Amino acid sequence: MLNGFPRGRTAIVGAATFGVGKTPGHEAMDLAALASLRALAEAGLTPGDVDALFIAQPQDTLATLSFAEYLGIEPKVTSNNRSGGSAFLLHLEHAALALDAGLADVALIAYGSNQATASGKLVQTSRPSNWEAPYKPLRPISSYALAAARHMHRYGTTKRQLAEVAVAARRWAQLNPEAVAREPLDLDSVVNARLVSDPLGVRDCCLVTDGAAAVVMVRAERAPDHAARPVYLLGAASAVTHADIAAMPDLTVTGAAQSGGRAFAQAGVGPADIDVLQLYDAFTINPILFLEDLGFCAKGEGGPFVEGGRIGPGGSLPVNTSGGGLSYCHPGMFGLFTVVESVRQLRGDAGARQVAGAKLALAHGNGGVLSSQATAIFGTAETR
Incomplete structure (x- = not known):
């Protein structure tokens, strides 16, 4: 263990996406489940093999409970740490520690959103503080513009x-x-695009889409049993x-x-x-x-x-x-x-x-x- 982290002692043996773009008729949890099934299938595993579950759904504060129920599993280790877009890399960190400690054998990290088809715009999950609200910022872009x-x-x-x-x-x-x-995009098109929050224009901003992703992690000694080319977390x-x-x-x-x-x-x-x-x-x-x-x-x-x-x-x-x-x-x-x-x-x-x-x-x-x-x-x- 180097600097407190189990370097190379856990590995990703399944990684998948589902529904990137627009997927009418799917709820966010449906998309997360379908990505998870793909990732598990890559590893030769089923939902029943999962005993550590990590998920963060913006509109579901009890996502580990509802997703475990959706998959029909009873995991021993769960987390829905909600730190925004960084959450899933935090999940990687915590899954590696749990696996290395022997607290679980198969960790699933999943996420899904139907944001584009459900609302067609960025969904806000937090409000400006009392100190920022009077200035009516466009969240989150005004913060990044600063x-x-x-x-x-x-x-x-x-x-x-x-x-x-x-x-x-x-x-x-x-x-x-x-x-x-x-479609093609050049520098002038980005620079001259409609301004959203000075100095950022519309081409400086991310897309709004549906989509889901999932990865499956195991301890390194088990990885070759599940993947021809495991990817190790260092x-x-x-x-x-x-x-x-x-x-x-x-x-x-x-x-x-x-x-x-x-x-x-x-x-x-x-x-x-x-x-x-x-x-x-x-x-x-x-x-x-x-x-x-x-x-x-x-x-x-x-x-x-x-x-x-x-x-x-x-x-x-x-x-x-x-x-x-x-x-x-x-x-x-x-x-x-x-x-x-x-x-x-x-x-x-x-x-x-x-x-x-x-x-x-x-x-x-x-x-x-x-x-x-x-x-x-x-x-x-x-x-x-």
Whole structure:
């Protein structure tokens, strides 16, 4: 156990999605269940084999109870930690600890949302604080716009550099047949798009879709019995810095600076070793902040770092190879999709978007308004 974490002693043996885009006639729990059945089938398992259940549904505060009932199971370990989009990477961290301790044998982490067909817009699950409400912010975009504006003011980051993030995501999405937005997108179209909350325009914002994802974890010694190419969890860490954006200690520094450092220490690797990154890109400012805070470039250099297609197909650092929340899907919370894409890349199952020779992947989740950060590092058998 390295730095308190069971490095490489648990593995993902099933990872699946379902209903990405729009799925009329399905409730959120239906979608989560169908993704879970796919992930379990990949591992040669059934719902009855699951004895640890992790799920966070925005509209269901007792999701572990209702989902266990839906699947017809009686798990020994449950959690519905609700930290926003980072929740599912927290679940990874906690599932690894529970499995390694022998508290359970098969952990299922699941999420589903029918947000697009149910409401057609982003569903709010929290309200502005008494200190922010008088200013009538657009939640959550106004909070991210504040972070973007501060980064631009302090470091000279430009709207065109933000646009580089959106264009790179779209180019990856064009290689992903499951992606929702695959039409061409250029820098000018992003920069000149309708303004939503200054300085962020509509193309700086994530999609609103339906969709579900699920992963299945077991202890490493059991992994070869369930998957030809298990993906091992080498490190996982998290950090919370605030709730409301008005209380964020520094609008240009996120908790990823803490979670990333701990995850790298657990995994025994550094940024230069990572082959592919999946970063929670609810807004274009996010990957710029996370690239800096995770150590892929210095603070303030995120804007220049992403220029010239560096993080897109053919670039030197593959980021959000599925198309991310900006172009692949964003069903309310995107965290678990970063994990599924990491697994697909390390298994070599990503098709036209496959990063050749990928052995180490980093997934990063973001919750609230840059409030909760969670980082996970995965590896193939040879990196374990």
